[in-house]
Amino acid sequence: MQINVMRDVFIEQVYYRMRSDKNIFFLCADFGSPKLDRLKEDFKERFINVGIAEQNLINVSTGLALEGFTVYAYAIAPFLTMRAYEQIRINLSLHAQLKEINVNLVGVGAGLSYDVSGPTHHCLEDITIMKVLPNIEVFSPSDWFLAKAFVDYSIKVKKPKYIRLDGKPLPQIYNSVKDFKIEQGFCELNKGKKLCLVSTGIMTHKALQIGRRLSKEGIDIGVVDVFLIKPLNEALLMKVLERYQAVITLEEGFINNGGLDSIVLQLINKKATGKRFKNMGFSQQYVFDIGSRDYLHKLNKLDEGSIIKNIKTLLRQL
Amino acid sequence: MKNMVMSKKKKTFKFLKDKARWVRKETLRIHKIACETRLASSLSAVEIFSVLYYGKLVKFNAKNIMSKARDRFIISKGHGAISFYPILADFGFFPKENLNRVCKEDCILGGIPDSVIPGFETINGSLGHGLGVACGIALALKKRKRRETVFVLVGDGELYEGSVWEAVMFAAEHRLDNIVLIVDYNKVCMLDFCKNIIDLSPLDEKFRVFKWDVKIVDGHNVEELYMSIKSFKKTAEGLPKVLIANTIKGKGVPRLEIDSLSHIKNLTSEEAEALIMDME
Numbered sequence: 236m237q238i239n240v241m242r243d244v245f246i247e248q249v250y251y252r253m254r255s256d257k258n259i260f261f262l263c264a265d266f267g268s269p270k271l272d273r274l275k276e277d278f279k280e281r282f283i284n285v286g287i288a289e290q291n292l293i294n295v296s297t298g299l300a301l302e303g304f305t306v307y308a309y310a311i312a313p314f315l316t317m318r319a320y321e322q323i324r325i326n327l328s329l330h331a332q333l334k335e336i337n338v339n340l341v342g343v344g345a346g347l348s349y350d351v352s353g354p355t356h357h358c359l360e361d362i363t364i365m366k367v368l369p370n371i372e373v374f375s376p377s378d379w380f381l382a383k384a385f386v387d388y389s390i391k392v393k394k395p396k397y398i399r400l401d402g403k404p405l406p407q408i409y410n411s412v413k414d415f416k417i418e419q420g421f422c423e424l425n426k427g428k429k430l431c432l433v434s435t436g437i438m439t440h441k442a443l444q445i446g447r448r449l450s451k452e453g454i455d456i457g458v459v460d461v462f463l464i465k466p467l468n469e470a471l472l473m474k475v476l477e478r479y480q481a482v483i484t485l486e487e488g489f490i491n492n493g494g495l496d497s498i499v500l501q502l503i504n505k506k507a508t509g510k511r512f513k514n515m516g517f518s519q520q521y522v523f524d525i526g527s528r529d530y531l532h533k534l535n536k537l538d539e540g541s542i543i544k545n546i547k548t549l550l551r552q553l
Numbered sequence: 554m555k556n557m558v559m560s561k562k563k564k565t566f567k568f569l570k571d572k573a574r575w576v577r578k579e580t581l582r583i584h585k586i587a588c589e590t591r592l593a594s595s596l597s598a599v600e601i602f603s604v605l606y607y608g609k610l611v612k613f614n615a616k617n618i619m620s621k622a623r624d625r626f627i628i629s630k631g632h633g634a635i636s637f638y639p640i641l642a643d644f645g646f647f648p649k650e651n652l653n654r655v656c657k658e659d660c661i662l663g664g665i666p667d668s669v670i671p672g673f674e675t676i677n678g679s680l681g682h683g684l685g686v687a688c689g690i691a692l693a694l695k696k697r698k699r700r701e702t703v704f705v706l707v708g709d710g711e712l713y714e715g716s717v718w719e720a721v722m723f724a725a726e727h728r729l730d731n732i733v734l735i736v737d738y739n740k741v742c743m744l745d746f747c748k749n750i751i752d753l754s755p756l757d758e759k760f761r762v763f764k765w766d767v768k769i770v771d772g773h774n775v776e777e778l779y780m781s782i783k784s785f786k787k788t789a790e791g792l793p794k795v796l797i798a799n800t801i802k803g804k805g806v807p808r809l810e811i812d813s814l815s816h817i818k819n820l821t822s823e824e825a826e827a828l829i830m831d832m833e
Contacts, residue, residue: 298689
């Protein structure tokens with residue numbers, strides 16, 4: 236099991252694809268990665284740093300994509316999605332309804348990846364605001380193995396996509412491409428009884444950890460990792476969730492406002508299943524506190540202890 | 554020989570003038586049908602559109618609209634492009650009948666054109682996007698060693714958008730000399746004269762310090778427009794090009810020409826009809 240930063244593995248894989256596929260451009264808004272140096276060096280004509288100018292990053296990427304290039308537009312997640320939101324709306328979301336346009340927005344810094352940099356660098360809104368845009372796919376991997384696998388998907392599927400990458404080194408969850416199907420959008424990592432955790436991104440690591448802890452107490456919970464937020468195979472996800480009586484969603488994002496929790500809740504409600512449901516994430520408050528990600532999770536009741544407490548409460552109610 | 558060249562040019566300019574006159578008349582006719590359209594903004598660009606297309610400065614093929622060999626023309630000030638409809642119809646991009654049904658149900662022509670209309674490259678209506686997209690297209694063309702030009706039309710009010718200047722810097726840095734930016738410098742925004750909001754002058758100096766090749770013309774003089782755009786296509790290697798076309802918002806409609814609110818003024822059907830009659 237390797238620990239890697241998704242960003243680095245993703246870029247390295249794009250680099251390999253650029254070697255054989257002359258149709259790929261890589262643009263960034265003055266944002267790097269140790270793995271970017273070689274890409275920059277070897278593909279001088281197809282790597283462009285547009286400067287700290289996210290709006291232009293999207294617009295230039297659009298122009299290249301309209302002429303048939305596959306484009307990666309790389310920047311810090313909150314700036315990429317929110318500074319340039321209207322550019323994304325007009326030039327990617329709207330355009331993609333009329334024309335084939337393959338721009339891959341690669342945002343680094345999902346959730347609280349940039350823990351000590353404060354709320355401007357935190358990214359708690361992106362899932363909600365990106366998934367509301369028609370014609371754009373949203374990918375939120377939990378490990379570098381998935382992120383790497385997504386590169387080939389991103390070349391093959393010629394649509395705008397938002398790729399939400401964590402900024403911290405994280406351990407591997409998936410070991411083989413046979414472990415998951417990107418098109419399916421999710422993977423049931425643990426089969427459990429009664430209660431299932433549905434999570435995305437870094438929270439899947441926490442869900443798995445909690446699963447391990449609780450199994451020692453004889454409690455088997457399910458863990459579903461949702462990585463392709465949109466389009467998600469909802470029917471199939473519902474089939475999985477039907478086996479459980481209670482569902483808790485975990486995300487490093489604002490809740491009750493259209494994130495992962497809304498998707499799952501809507502799904503459950505549609506089926507009128509009467510399942511117990513709890514969503515965990517950040518309430519309508521930005522995080523100004525300084526400290527490690529774990530510390531910030533604790534302050535916001537997203538630490539393992541708080542989650543386990545919620546799990547046990549729900550289980551008692553069943 | 555020289556005389557023959559001169560007379561050929563004279564003929565061209567006469568032709569362009571006549572066409573521009575027809576386009577202006579058709580623009581008024583469209584506005585008469587669809588008062589939601591932005592008339593004043595469309596009238597300031599009549600000669601620009603006419604010279605680019607009837608003067609064959611933009612390469613296009615109406616039978617193969619997406620031909621790779623076409624010049625790309627991005628109309629970033631989409632709201633002011635009603636006057637481009639008659640030209641596209643005239644060249645057969647879409648049936649002329651559409652001109653009689655602008656903004657009506659089932660017609661492809663709305664108040665602000667998008668790329669659903671043959672002849673339009675991009676999504677328009679929100680300002681400040683066109684030049685950045687043009688930069689990407691220009692880069693792509695260079696990468697593919699293609700020699701087509703990317704024309705972009707922006708309004709002057711649009712220049713308040715910061716994204717325009719991100720693209721202005723980018724184009725110069727990347728030596729995108731296959732871009733010809735045309736500023737429809739009509740000096741009126743939606744609510745006031747630009748000089749009363751943020752004075753853009755000296756606009757030519759602004760572009761010069763950003764390392765662009767700059768020309769200034771009377772944007773209603775077809776000869777000046779034609780000659781300067783034509784010479785652009787040959788000169789200034791490495792520099793993106795900008796043509797600052799001094800225009801009058803609402804050109805051809807006396808009461809709009811002097812109105813700081815011309816952008817949001819409509820003509821009554823009778824007013825439009827009287828002006829159309831005058832032009833016939």
